[in-house]
Amino acid sequence: MTEALVLVERDDTGRVSRIPIAPGVGRSSTGGIKALPSSRSPRSSYAALTGLGSIRHIFYDLFLPAGYPASVSPDYLQYQTYNALQAFCSSVSGLLASRGALEGVGVGNASASATQALLLTVLKDVFSRVTTIIAAYYCGTSLYPETKTFRFLADVVNDASIVLDTLIPYIGAINLSETIPFVPTGATLQIVALCMSGALRSLCGLVAGGSKAALTNHFASPLTGKGDVGELNAKDASRETVIGLSGMLLGTLLIPYINTRASTYIMLFVLVGGHLLFNYLAVRSVVLRTLNRQRTSILWTDYRKSPEVSKRRALSPSEVASRELIFETPMYMRDCNTGQIIGRCTLGAPLQTLMPLCTTEHIAAALQVFQKEKYVLFLADRKRWQSRGPTIFVCFKDGYRPIDQLRAWVHSMEVAAVLNDPHAAKDPATTYQVVHQAMALMREAMDGFVTCLVQAGWDTADDSMMFGSPTSLILGTDKDLQDAEINDQEVKKDR
Incomplete structure (x- = not known):
């Protein structure tokens, strides 16, 4: 059988x-x-x-992605736990803000009309849309590499708009124009506050959307394999719906009893404080494996501290996550062993903006030194240096690769470490000798550094590795382009 x-x-x-x-x-x-x-x-x-x-x-x-936990990154559950708590606080506080905004457009005021409320809503919407366009222009290329900063910033801006909405009913009672000349009336201040609130909320939506896309890609990238980004977004939407509905239901029970100024702001203080706290914990729990300028500074500083090359290693993503700052100016180069800022570096700077900042000698020397590289490092005139080190601009050439962003930042850090010394040479020629020596050191150490990064679990193949895409690229001199065009024409004739 x-x-x-x-x-x-x-x-x-x-x-x-x-x-x-x-x-x-x-x-x-x-x-x-x-x-x-x-x-x-x-x-x-x-x-x-x-x-x-x-x-x-x-x-x-x-509520969880298919295949959890193998289909997501290890930090997924901890982040989503804090994210759920902050979303609950935001949902309840949003009801207080909505009540204030409705009172601001005339709800409950017998002298207000529907037309007036409509015009105020349109005016608020105009400010919101204009803010979205401006913010997308200035922040677009930074949203992916600076995900943590913008993720937390979005909630700070959102809380500012909530506080402003709750202040709108009380702003209308302010009338200082009778005693202080040129001070707007309470009604005018209400309109200004309403427009500012709309602008802040649209800024929050733009920044949160960009940072959320980057975080979704991160969570859908487990240590081995690849998760489903679409399914991850769908489950996130399910959780947010349930959390938002729960907060709305609780808020409807509490709002009728929160009808005085003192009770409103006590509740708002608790909710906004909890919202910011949970957001901070959520952002701190994220362990990104992609590189940006701050994380590269931490990695390179720690990698270079060992004099013996054979003993050098790269920090793991979790070790770097525990050391990085949430709010850090990306262009600052920092010696992460001491915490000291050693200079400023702008990656992907347009060449036209450098002409007033760099001397002719610096530009000529830089073009000569970086003939074989896909980037050019320019030093601003020493008079324009900050007290904490040199000011460096990096322009990329056509055909650059993501690894060139890493090379340019590491090179700039080595230059800044030497020139940050107040006794460093002031002569442009001698200064660019330092640049040349730093280039030789960077070339020698880069292969080993990248190998250690890969072994530690870092992603070095991301297209937007350091800062996103530069707005301008150097194509070459007019003579080089003309010669290339002539050669192309001759090749076509031969064919």
């Missing part, structure tokens, strides 16, 4: 089921073999019997 075959299956929640298949038993009309009712392990059977297993299964199916 043939023994029964038992298949073991695991679903996307990790639940294991055993499916026995017995020959000759339960045959279908076509003569195939039917599977008997599945049998689970004793542990899963007990959980199903008590109802805990089915509840957990439903929870996983509804």
